[in-house]
Amino acid sequence: MSATGLGASVKRTEDIRFITGKGRYVDDINRPGQAHAYFLRSQHAHATINAIDFAEAAGSPGVVAIFTGQDIAADKVGGLICGWMIHSKDGSPMKAGAHPALAQGKVRYVGDAVAVVIADSYAKARDAAEKINVDYGVLPAVTDLKKAVGAANIHEAAPDNTCYNWHLGDKAATDAAFAKAAHVTKLDLVNNRLIPNAMEPRAAVGDYDSGTDTMTLYTTSQNPHVARLVLSAFIGLAPEHKLRVVAPDVGGGFGSKIFIYAEETICAWAAKKIDRPVKWTADRSEAFLSDAHGRDHATHAELAMDAQGKVTGVRVHTLANMGSYLSTFASSVPTYLYAPLLSGQYNIPAIYAEVDAIYTTTAPVDAYRGAGRPEATFVIERLMELAARETGRDPAEFRRQNFVTTFPHQTPVIMAYDVGDYAGALDKALIHADYKGVAARKAASAAKGKLRGVGFSAFIEACGIAPSAAVGSLGAGVGLWESAEVRVNPIGTVEILTGSHSHGQGHETTFAQLVSDRLGIPLENVAIVHGDTDKVQMGMGTYGSRSGAVGMSAISKALDKVVAKAKKVAGHVLEASEHDIEFKDGKFTVKGTDKAIDFGSVALQAYIAHKFNGQELEPGLKESAFWDPTNFTFPAGVHICEVEIDPETGIVNVERYTAVDDFGKLINPMIVHGQVHGGIAQGIGQALMEGAQYNSDGQLLTASYMDYCMPRADSVPSFNVDTIETVCPSNPLGIKGCGEAGAIASPPAVINAITDALGHEDIAMPATPAAVWKAAQKRPMKHAAE
Template identity: 60%
Template sequence: MSGNGTGIGASVKRKEDTRFLTGRGRYTDDINLPGQLYGYILRSGMAHAKIGTVHTDAAKAAPGVHAVFAGKDMEGVGGIPTGWLIHSKDGSPMVEPPHPALALGKVRYVGDCVAIVVAETADQARAAANLIDVEREELPAVASIKAAEADGAPQVFDEAPGNVCYDWEVGDKAATDAAFEAADHVVSIDVVNNRLIPNAIEPRAAIANYDPATGEYTLYTTSQNPHLTRLLLGAFVLGLPEHKLRIVAPDVGGGFGSKIPHYAEEAILTWTAGQLGRPVKWTCDRIDAFKSDTHGRDHISTARLALDADGKFLGLHVSTKCNLGAYLSTFATCVPTYLYGILFAGPYTTPAVYCEVKSFFTNTVPVDALRGAGRPEATYLLERLVDKAASELGMDRVEIRRQNFIREFPYQTPVALQYDQGDYDATLDLALEASDWDGFEARRAESAARGKLRGIGISTFIEACGIAPSAVVGSLGARAGLYESGSVRVHPTGSVSVFTGTHSHGQGHETTFAQIVSDMLGVDFDAVDVVHGDSAKIPFGMGTYGSRSLAVGGTAIYLAVEKVIEKGKKIAAHLLEASVEDIEFENGSFTVAGTDRSKSLGEVALTAYVPHNYPEGLEPGLEETAFYDPLNFTFPAGTHVAEVEVDPETGEVDLVAVTGSDDVGRIINPMIVAGQLHGGLAHGIGQALMEECVYQDDGQLETGSYMNYTMPRAADLPSFSINHNTTLCTHNPLGAKGVGEVGSIGVPPAVINAVIDALRPLGVHDMSMPATSQRVWQAIQQAQG
């Protein structure tokens, strides 16, 4: 790795930016197909109702309308599947009710798809939808975990008694109970992890087309994982073979997990295009996005930490209830289990950990992955509890963490994971220095002089990213592998096309992956282009989520480049009349070791495609594909520090400083990595201080638009201090760990711990997210009686 101006480690400006900055990005809604019609999805306005006949005659007769389809019309089509089978404590499989794309018999949340109207224009389709008459009988709804678990609660599904999907556990309960019996101190905490709405700024959209000449369907869709969508839509819903179903996810305007799932609308559009033989386009408006994009988080937890007299952690017991919404979305069931419960060792040596999770159906939008997906929920609980333990034991917040840190690697946790590498002291020390932790009391005094309450908060955390290996996740219930593919095509004159099964929707893969390939092959950065997002162009792929793209997808590309180099050596050896073993490859040249005799990559590539003088038995061409199945998760780790100033008169929290100190493994492009951290921090701060999805008891979404769901804006946030201490992942050749979710995982507890630190002098010892001025003000009033 040469580390040159555009190579690994350089802050190369992004290839993507010119098109995005000049309005030439190509997002799904920018695409129009000849003869296209427009679909409008009629959604349920009731959270729970029996539906009878859907009268569509008036809508069908409306101007411009080509067709109207409701649930009965799609009755023979498969339901929307879920991707992970969870087993309960007693070994029984989770309850997995059917999820028809268009509601059949019942609607189960406000936003549930009831019918599609297809017309010449979008306005005509929307207007005609108003003429559909749905026979409905409203049923009582359950809109929260507490409502779902209440005695005699309405049932979302008859087959799920008590609205329970599963009751899962991980860890050694007996060992954990024993740890509590031996403990000198037990500290308990109750926390709610507030429900969030993802809000990628690009709303979802799709265009489906069916070509009767080839029998091929094409779906353009806002997806983070087009091949996964093809698998689910083709194999499970429509019964289409892969070679007749092409999924294209072009430029996608942010995902954050909400564009992972295979959505009902994708199935409805594709099926409808087949029925009509015309392209059908659908673009979600924001109001519908609030009630149809999968939501995130929504946990209620109780946890206990057992400590010895010196503050050493002995055991952790976590009991969580979570809300899955009305149907099981693609990764819904694994997020609060295998991406949550197994995180509870954190960076600590706690020898006994037990976590149980009971998941409930409710009459709300399905809940799935959202930036961090399970890991923010675990980290928030753990880091709030550790702070509370320090407070109750009268210990220093930093020291209680430090004295429990894991320092020997590999480290086998009591909850399934084996950490390969890390240096938690180093990121902690860096954070303390960068945040001027030691100088805080002076700043607190300065704030106090102005009548303000200043607080500082910390969280030390690990993540588990690049979820893997396939055999392990398969044994835990995953219904897909979690590897990645990469292909590298060296063209005859030496330029390179790279094909990745990951998908970039803001992460800058076209730049980062080009840096890797350019660096390894010694070709100009501008001579490398990265192709993604089209199932017709990419061999296969699992897409982008869980901070997996570099660690898993980048490694697949790395391995494909190595194969290219190996083949190139054979060609060069032939041309140079030398032994393959004597050929070295560096800076784009194949050289006979110890000589100045060499052939450039371009010469070798040309030879591969014009094989007039060529090794016997070797295939022409210079293109290689690698599939990489990781050996383990990766384990980014870090310390985040937040500093707040609270106005005791209004309860307003001013976030004055945020410091990230992170170990994300090998950094390919520091500029892009910093950007990923910034975005994650903003998302985490949004959860901590602003964002909250609220349902009324009857299942109506109260926070259903940007008018009443608070998104972080520029003036709500400070500039961030970003710092790195790198240890390399030991099991992938890039040493990469992942960075996309760091901020949203690490920072929420740091912010809330800071708010509590500020308010503690007033007698406030607890605070829920989001710490809005109203909530803070009320806490102050209650504490002061």
């Protein structure tokens, strides 16, 4: 292994620009003549718009234009779309209510955009917006997921506020398993609603060139090409060859920047309308209100086992809150990104899941770090822990007894697990967590009047979100491959154009490591180009832990082509057959001789083209590739959380956290560990702190950091993170993906630890001090005596 190649913990080359304030984010982009947009948002959760009076606002200083839903309707601007078709049990297509970029006739959540004011400055736009008078006819808010069916109708197209009633699995076989069960474990679970809180709020600059009739949109996107496709083909702003979408440095996404939102649509459209650039940057309050939220499930789950402790069936009914409108990929999250993971790491013969997707008058809900897989992991890992406790089994050994041990393994819910070593991860985790010392540590805590508990989570996820044909058969509106182009310059430096998008992942480092490794050139000779549809032809973007497994595989494939072509060039230069040329450590050598030429010289020869016939071998050295994998990837691992509860205050201290993960081959272990650390911190945030709350009027109560609790550095312990490796067979690099694992695995580990400490299951996420104090009153310190 070289110091900069695959497997080396190279420090992130992009960080020097980020930590010295030289990153270039959308808000750093200013165009000549730029105007500023302010979105007037509904204060009502559900209301008809009877009239909008903006006569006074229009005369306010600096105002350039005010637009409402009527204006975009008149211009035939298409509505925001959901790109994944789900069919209900009865075969009917999901019921997607129309989602205009500016509300038309009705508002459906607090924060719904009603009008946009465009002025010479943001302050002037905001001043003018205060003078707009909207006549609302207030309708009942619908905020309780369990009472939404039968409540006031939100979308005419969706009776009973139901988007779909979907199911997966064999109901009869599952019911039969339960009928024969020796023991059945039942749980009611809520997966709390989260607000993404990327460090950089969303922003957009629309810029229209009337000379060339070309539109440019700078936007905070995880997938600029998908944004261009949707804005062109569905919303109809401009054809793709006349629309450039640029996503420059982006400060975190966690899924929330996958989607195509109203604001960037309006900025691009309005820029053409007023023939001036239009800029908008969300403030933090707008981010809370209008970023797509995550999770928000209410689930009843059951697990059946036989007398020997073999799990024989799992049965799940989930209500999934979609919010007020179907966001870009919302429909896929509680269906195909959720139920296919309910088998966990276990050999379970029968699984049946029903999911009812419900509209409420709240912000749209869509993918958030893990997207469906954290919800599934929470269900199966809470069930497994409780089933072990109820039947007097050790939770680690109960899991081991049910692990899948032979591969490939077909689950009853779509997935074909390719490879894994679940017991291997468990063994290592038990050692790292000093599981043998738990009883002594519990006793020590009890002596101090504290409650200590240990919880497991043996998670699995399906990542890469590909192959295209597979996701297409499940309803995806797009293919989920990735593209790459390798441009070798005449002096041997390399530009990599990728359809992946880095917004914190460190692609500029890891992708360059791959190139350095394969071409034997130094890291600094490699540039990673991404996030601009004028530079990169097409791509599917970054989410679902897919940039390594899918994005880098495309680069790998293109590099193969470059090496093959370079060998031909080298053959001509060295006067040998290309089949006799070996390429290693940046050098082309004629087999068995000392005749050699380095990579840079071959690149130069490829462009000078003196040594070969241009009719037989094309000059130049540039190759591209599209990579579509043969399967999802299946990262998995075992996480063990140990907490200590102060029963007097309800404060939960995460004392130890151990993670042993299998991500396949690691490109950069330091970056992998960083991803795991961040994911665990987010998962601890979900388990202990975060939770969006609306009141019955549909007002968001947790609309700032005063009330929405994010994890801080002092909320988490020093993590004990390790890996094992089984090589992923479905891509050339053996990578499984690591971006979401921590957030997927950790919430059940934390809650299992808390319920172990409390001695009962009656605690919901977030397990805040107040909630844990109340729960600790329920039973005296049952575990304290252990």
